[in-house]
Amino acid sequence: MKPDKEFPIRRVIDEDGQLVGDRSGVTDDELKEFYRWLVTLRTLDQRAWNLQRQGRIGTYPPFSGQEATQVGVVAALDRMDWICGSYRDWAALAYAGVPLYYPLLNSMGHPVSGNIPDSVQALPVQVVIAAQILHAVGLAWSAKLQGQDRVAVTFFGDGATSQGDFHEALNLASVMKAPVIFVAQNNQWAISVPISRQMNSQTIAQRSLAYNIEGVRVDGNDIIAVFQTLKEVAARVRAGKGPALVEAVTYRLGAHTTADDPTRYRPSDEEARLSHGEPVARLKRYLLGAGILGEEDFQRIDDEAKATVDEAVKTAESYPKSASETVFDHVYQDLTEPLKQQRAAFRQRVAEGGGQRG
């Protein structure tokens, strides 16, 4: 088998923004909306990085480079479909309807960032690599058992494919024919470990063969290709054809988190080479070349994105603090006797001014 031939990368616009595939099914208006989202999210991501550097938020995991995959996938879903992501998937959550100030609050250590609004069918982000993949299987399975017309989508990285939970999830989903879409965001790096040391397979998508499920590879920096692919895959999964594995080939443009320095391990020529095709600039080149948007539009979109992000920062920074004792509120539905005693002691400490730094 030649995996790169069996699982070719689907692509509609190339790195330079040239149309190289079939754009059907995606309207100009949809593209304009995608572009507006990509710019807003990129602006947010870069602002978050700067806010961390200014000490205004804590550790932050940037998603720059992965916006097209996350937005393109969610755009292809129905409103009631489940989304199960990880810490680098705030772009997906934001597009699904989570307020833009949530990722900022998350990095500021505000607990509300775990409480995804009821209107969005998504789990809160969690950090144990690959754990959420099994939750997606369970959610999809529960939808099937209850006769609900819902699929579950889970996002994870290339590093996650080395975990046991990845294997267990794909195997179980295949056996149960659970309507779940596994989206591997192959951004080439798991902190400092390149994909070549993560696996000796040529592609992630080829692993679908082992589970007898559908597997496809798509250019994760090409939002048109991602959106089209997911539309098709979701329709098959929704129709009861079983789960699917989508490998979105992308590139982590920046560091793992604000606490990481990729110059320690990542060659700069690779960065230069693989950054060129990044999703925002690529879509911009295409829109410009195709005459769908012009320079004035781009300026307006940039300005709007900046204003939107300014607003998100303002909301995050003025967000009411959570009362400290709420730490006891959501451990169990009802406070247990031991927790009642501990909360009383905690309250006492707070009342006496304890816990103040310095």
Next chain:
Amino acid sequence: MAKVTMIQAINQALGLAMERDPKVMVLGEDVGKNGGVFRATEGLLDRFGEARVVDTPLAESAIVGSAVGLAMGGMRPVAEIQFFGFIYETMDQIGTQASRMRFRSQGRFHVPLVIRAPFGGGVRTPEIHSDSLEAFFCHMPGLKVVTPSTPYDAKGLLLSAIQDPDPVLFIEPMRLYRAFREEVPEDWYEVPLGHARIAKSGDDVTVVAWGPMVPVAEAAAEKAGQEGISVEVLDLRTLSPIDTQAIIASVQKTGRAVVVHEAVRTGGFGAEVAALIQEHAFLSLEAPVLRVTGYDTPFPVPSIEDLWLPDAGRLLEAITTVVRY
């Protein structure tokens, strides 16, 4: 009322819960056609069908991890881990996911999941099949830990656990599955979680026990009685959240306490019980709180396990020591 074994009582509870609520389902290894290696799920596949009685692939993390999703999606999964020792495979899904989802989501999601597992020694198993690992799980906020010692409690506690809105680890003493029968109502009843039971009341010393050690404590109490020592046996039933009040009330009455568990000694749950007693009943104590436990070794091979496990003789020694202190 029919007299049934603990395993039959558990089977009854599962059947009743599935009858009453179509969202209740069981999943695990060999729980379907085979009815579970101990027959806890016998007959359920025929009664409720394979959508709700699910033989899963052999993957503990997948069993619990998918059950977390099933529970958040509206089902009431009862997952079986075939032997408690195999739960190491799914420590992550229990410790970082099931037990934390309510907290992480600030109440948006909760995980009404029961994980059942047979545990404990005395049945001559291969390696890892007899381990008592309850202390790990009592150290996980968000999780409840329950263990019955009688058929009556097994059924009533399991029905409460399945109704509970939070994840419950329900560990079943393997050696008591068929050790004795007792009268158990055929219908639905619940034994509330979080409440200890006085298995035998007494005045001179409190023995705190749970699961497989309760009959051992009762036997030691019987022997102590012959020597004129009146022992109170407290069966905790729920380890987390612990019934501190019941422990303290008993120790305030008796002035002495011995904690007994099969699990290895260091960092065992007995240490937590001893600490609570000295925090809350220090002035009632006539003697140090003693522990009778497994040794700090891996669970031994079958030819050694009878010597390794706490028995009535070892427990009686400790009881005598605290009484004569």
